[in-house]
Amino acid sequence: MARKDVIQGPRNEEGIAAVLDALASLFGSRFQAGQSFREQHSHTTTYLSSQLPDGVVFVESTEDVQAVVRLCAKHRVPIVAFGTGTSLEGQVNAPSGGISVDFSRMNAILSVNPEDLDCTVEPGVTREQLNTYLRDTGLFFPIDPGANASLGGMTATRASGTNAVRYGTMKDNVLALTVVTANGEEIRTAHRARKSSAGYDLTRLFVGSEGTLGLITSITLRLQGIPEKISGGVCAFPSLEDACNAVIMTIQLGIPVARIELLDEMQMRACNAYSNLSYPEQPTLFLEFHGTEETVALQSQQFAAIAADFGCKAFHYTTNAEERAQLWKARHNAYWASRALQPALAALSTDVCVPISRLAECVAETQADIRAEGLLAPIVGHAGDGNFHVLLLFDDKDAADVERAEAFIGRLNARALAMDGTCTGEHGIGQGKMSYLAEELGSALPVMRSVKKALDPDSIFNPGKIFHT
Template sequence: MTAPAPFSRRPLPAAFVDDMRALLGDRLHLGEAMRRQHGSSEAHFEPVLPDAVAFPHSTEEVAALVRLCLAAEIPVVPFGAGTSLEGNATPVRGGLTIDLGEMSRIVEVNAQDLDCTVEAGVRREQLNAHLRDQGLFFPIDPGANATIGGMASTRASGTNAVRYGTMRDAVLSLKVVTPEGTVVRTARRARKSAAGYDLTRLMIGAEGTLGIITEICLRLHGIPEAISSAVCPFDALAGAVDTVVQAIQMGVPVARIELLDAAQMRACNAYSKLDYPEQTTLLFEFHGSERHVEEQVATVRDLAAANGGGPFRWSNLPEERTRLWKARHEAYYAAMNQRPGAVGLTTDVCVPISRLADCILETRQDLDGCAVPATIVGHVGDGNFHVVFAIDPNAPEEMHAVEALNARLVARALSMDGSCTGEHGIGLGKQSFLVDELGDAVDMMRTIKRALDPKDLFNPGKIFQL
């Protein structure tokens, strides 16, 4: 498996540990078990353990910890739920991991303004359970029950992005602890502002390299009057992709369009105990008034039929829709279940919608010639899709083959004016691809990093190397 670059670890100074204990008491952990939990992730990278793990309960405690780390020149890595896929929270230089999971307070909900403010450790599902009685919901759904702070740090998106956008669109303002240990608020609650630099979006997707997000003000949406989900199998992968492209180009406001190829459907049926046809399949969800949903459904059903789609299988009841989307969210684990003991590597590219068919079909041809089991799944409504590889950890040649295929996939996406990552971020795994994609713009990112974090203590070694 790919391992982070080695570093020279030095013990934490005794005075530094004493100061942290005085601040946190038993919320500071030095034991190996807790450190191991925060040095591993769902990514394929080798674990690297932090030297200590802290669980603050307030922004002020985070700021105090950062000031202690700055004085002792100890690296700082913020941590949410640990569900990132590119080694985004791996503490490659050791130091202190700050786990924000116990900062899980919903600060306020402004129902009339359709916004809320939450602490960074609030989980996505927790927030929606709290909002439900007020007829509101937060639509960004990356699949995992991630923390809102982690979602903002990686600019997450997910299944609803085709209609509701990504975290870039959902966040109104942030409270951030800077590398100097000061606390800044990047904006107010107004829906738009032209006041200076857009610091909010500078921090969104920065993966904790420029600041630690401790509070987030979010846009909310009213729960739609009608929600309908449907599953439609296709004779061929090309027909499914063409249906997606045509629906988007016609302006049909579908809330979710997810594609699972035949291999992924076989895996989902086995893992989630489903009985859908084992063909390339689209999952749809439609939001709106009863009449509006009916119009959307009619349009998409006609498009699907013209492209070789089979009959729509409906999931209108909430429990049926929950089961359907739960199976989609478990696609990664379903793919791994095909090969017990496998290690997963999940790719992530995004291309303009007009090039989606070419990119997916060429990728599938590559995979058909690969000995490693692989499936395609994606949020194809916005041109974003993934390949999930199930790799034998005892066969290094498989990892080499998969890394070569991944590089080929990224090169293909970039040649189509796409991106090397639609939602996973750069982390450890995509740093060379970032340079391929943005060139000299990466030097501008380095300039910003050096200006805000001259000692390179905030999540060092991520996104790019200094």
């Protein structure tokens, strides 16, 4: 059973047939229309129903992208960009059919400029691939959403992750883009200068547009120096509210924490079982500090004092790389650890974000709601920026259970919006959060539609996402 706001769009059967024939001729084996390829390119890790494209093109160059766009524009056939398929709100579904453009073969690192702390990559490059390539330069790319996502997909969904509290999100780390627009032309949104007052900020317009305005063909990114010393730690608290208040105090005092992740009791139980750990099954913070040996020691001491004020009995931290890797592997496996609690159930991963001062209140109310409804729903979050996730496990074949799950998600989003927050800190809107976007930014939707209409007059780019056109 799919969410109520996931609908099938109108199909242009004649145009689709013409495009399929033309792409088979142009791309040969790099065009696939088999069922397995189509299913792979509509995959979503939530319970949204898959909506398959009619064909998949594996592009290898900007010229390939332009050829696909011009052909689809001519016949008014939808185009859905595909990176690695890790998006969580149905962004890669094809509600009106059409063509999936797979960027996995556009995976070249085009240039690295160590002196300027930037690089330019093709959209199919993954974050792990880039950081492996950069290792010998002493630089790294800090945005880490957990999954080994493509940088094109991360740009399109304005991704963030565990490092966002120190290094920001994709919107803060993309300097420039090249994009193929609806007429098949490639534009460049900016140059490599660290700041500019030249015209509209088209870079930020495309960052987070979820493939609805054009297809990204290259990305220029900010890089950071690999820290001289990194320390990581774990701290358990008597209550979720105490853990959240420790986060708030840490941020308000300006302690430059690089990562500060919140896991509730249920999530800790899941992580212990899945990752073979033995941490207390209490509300817990995972932390990391970056700097010199002296600064990370000082920051750890400062946090330990704050944590003690909120009931933490012992803050265990280490600079040992293997121990830190084990800690963060467990955090990144939180989704699979939660799924393992009840493997037979469907999973709905959702997120909201609130001002940091409202985090404790929002998480506490959400946890109370979970208990009152008898739900199985671990909480984990990027607590340093007020963003947290709920992984709701439920029976998607039971209409009553689906209705109960959707009602909970509705209350969660309403709660965040009432606290001047947002319905999504990093998952994006896609198909799953369209109704909540209308509640959050209703008066701004006509402006968004005007932008969409101006850049994509025939609505060929990822139709049926973000808002209905």
